[in-house]
Amino acid sequence: MELTLNEKKLLVALGPAGSADAATLAERMETRREAVVQYANLASERGLVDVEKHVSRQYVLTEEGRAYAGRGLPERQVLESFEETIPMRDLQAHPLAKIAIGWMRKKGWVTIRDGVVQKTGNAALGPDETAFARVSETGAVEDGEGVADLARRGLVEEVETVAYTVSITPRGRELLAGGLDLREEVGTLTREQILSGEWKNLPLRRYDVTKLPKRAYPGKTHPYQRLLDEMRRVLFDMGFEEMAGGIVQSSFWNFDALFQPQDHPAREMQDTFFLGERWPLPAGYERVRDMHEHGGETSSTGWGGTWSAEKAKQCVLRTHTTSLSIQHLAAHPNPPVRAFCIGRVYRREAIDPTHLAEFEQLEGIVMDEGVNFRHLLGFLKEFYAKMGFEKVRFRPGYFPYTEPSVEPEVYVDGLGWVELGGAGIFREEVTAPFGIEHPVLAWGLGISRVAMLKLGLRDLRQLYRSDVEWIRETPTYGGRR
Template sequence: MAELTQNEKRLLAVLGKEEKADAPHLADLLDTTQEAVVQWAHLAGDKGLATVERIVSKEFVYTDEGKTYLKDGLPETQLLRFIHPGTQLADLQKHDAFKIGFGQLRKKGLVKVNGALVEKVLSITKEGTLRIEKPDLKLGEDNETSGSSIKADEFALRNPSANNSKTKDLIKRGILQESETVRYVIAITPEGFALAKKGLDLREETGTLTREQILSGSWKTANLRKYDVSKLPKKAYPGKIHPYQRIIAEMREILLEMGFEELYGGIVQQSFWNFDALFQPQDHPAREMQDTFYLRETLPLPPGYEKVKAMHISGGDTSSTGWGGAWKEEKAEQCVLRTHTTSVSIQHLARNPNPPVKAFCIGRVYRRETIDTTHLAEFEQLEGIVMDEGVTFGNLLGILREFYHRMGFEGVRFKPSYYPYTEPSLDAEVYVEGIGWIEMGGAGVFREEVTAPLGINYPVLAWGLGVSRIAMLRLGLKDLRYLHKSDVAFLRETPSLRQNKGGI
């Protein structure tokens, strides 16, 4: 048999005399708490030396409102006593119990309003009819009458019972509350009794050695507590950063290590920077109300906007023919909740038209999406740009491959795609064991129509990805909404440490 703790021995020694007792009594004898006694009893129960019986009992307690009614009667009882022949409704409304009591009386069919008067009504019994003139609410009378409906309520108020439907009604009305009490009865088993009869070593145990005990050597004769090294310790749940925020921080750290600088920008952006500067036509579907959150606010267009306007209409000074048609300043001035973080990147390029530029932005974006397992109306997006002399499409592939390798994805591949403001364009995919190839984001080289109006004469590599999609794969989630739920179990069980970073 496994070793007994000192507290188990003390409990068994007491139970050897008491045989069976409830937890409060044992707690008094052992000078401890009831919770401690129950815990020791369960430990002894695991060894077959004691039994723990959990007894649940229900009782009814009065709310503050119920205590008042217990003294003065239910509101309908109080009000019924106040009604006499010729009682005016206006006078009855002055009674403190009118608000609750009158509704109950009408619900039970005991009163009716006749013009300005309130009258008691006839109640039908098995024997005939009974007119309620003086409400005599003595308990124990015939429960078939409407008058005795109140008597039944009054009886339930003073004698609540789980089997009485009236008691349930009083609970619904907030007059009574059902309270559950739990008590524990602990008994010693024959095996435990035999062990207690043999005698138990109740000497005080030493669990922690002091400096003095070690120096003096007194630890050699101390009654040392025995430990079961095979038992796992109690789990500890320290405070830690949310798993989603840790993944975002990991992405940020990887890009900073790769030589990027971080950009910041407001969530409210002008349509000019969110759409027009990226060569998205003003009649593009992405600019419709079903995709974008438009705001009432407007902002004046930046200096030099005419070059962007000319690019849209005719292609400006480039070989492009533009989109043609009309371009309206008022539409470009309108503010939106940013639909992508590219609106931040393009403004950074406009302020820094000369190389080298190597920057990224991680931020929340907003779209009018139907919320489901893989779509939210607001989510995080990561955007990166690289501008320098001689950078090529091959450099873009290398940067993306390196980033995804460092994020822990070994299999990375690319396929051609289309995006309005990059050419050539691609989609990046990663391989996930058990799922297959998953699309992670798009990338490409900014078109001349984007860079020329800003005075940029060098190639700009650009790429973006959905942060939440990576988070779902890394955390093994099937529902995107889980990233934003307050689930303590999810937070506790998700490891704090990340995997070692890869790389090419």
């Protein structure tokens, strides 16, 4: 049997006794304890030694616990700082009062009436104090009465100690008795050793080519971030520029500029996160007001009623990135415009596997002479095809700021047709107040749903968890991990 030098040294270190713990073997072999465990596991696979793992759990003082060591728990220290009664005002001057008063009342040591704290005379040592005294004196204790209470208070914490015992087997004794060659092995040959033929007489280190190497986990981009980056690359390749804006928007840009009526259900508190701030309205807001009230200078009749400037000033966490699209168009009213945004939006949702209160949305707009509904469908089909969805279809939809409107769907094996957002052509009521005279194609897509489909997830929350194992195991594009 061909053994490595380290396996041979391990058998020799076990010696006549035939058994020792990893720490003792590490001293004998002049190496690290972790290395001994590694050598022992290799020798165990050959049946030369047996390896036993021993796990013990003990409790030690936390930083806060060490501050009380030798003096007792805070409630005991405060209790012993006064006689039978003391005004609450005076007791609160004690540095531990904030912690201790509640515990003294909970344990029934004191009563408080009319601003006076009085001892009850019932303050015997409890299991938690006894346990605290033991751990303070010995440095560590095993689980026992009162320890759990200290752990809940953050005064002690559990530490795990792992020890290994290595024992030689009859097979190992047989090899040891036959004598072992302990010459240092050669792992790397020099040029001179190869040319001279010296290598033929050297004790070469044996390598097992069937053994898998230790798995390496290099740094990698989060799978969801990779998908966002891929979407950006696709849109850049399609000739789009990226736009950006703050997550806090005025109701004017988030709702009113998009011709969403001020009594629309989406503006209710149960659907939108409203903030205390109010922002001034932009110059020319009167054209948006007129559009809402009577249709402005277009053939539209608007929504009627009286438009409230105060309601338009109220700030919200943006409910969609379309608020950025209309601002971009207001700043660039002349064609051509081809822009996109990937940003987080916020809605008051009940959180479950398919709904979150915040998520990413992809917003896209195209404004140019002569663009029409067929161009919109073409842009969407091209984008989804580049994202790996071969089958795409559209069904009619309704949105307050587009007409006509569609909801794109992609076909996913095992799930069927899945809706992935909304799209349409901005209504004249949206574009006219900002002097935009050409059609604007617009769409908003739920990126998180695309991510679930691409990554094979069943729970949307997985995208936002700090799950290192999932990140390690999720392949990068091309099948690499």
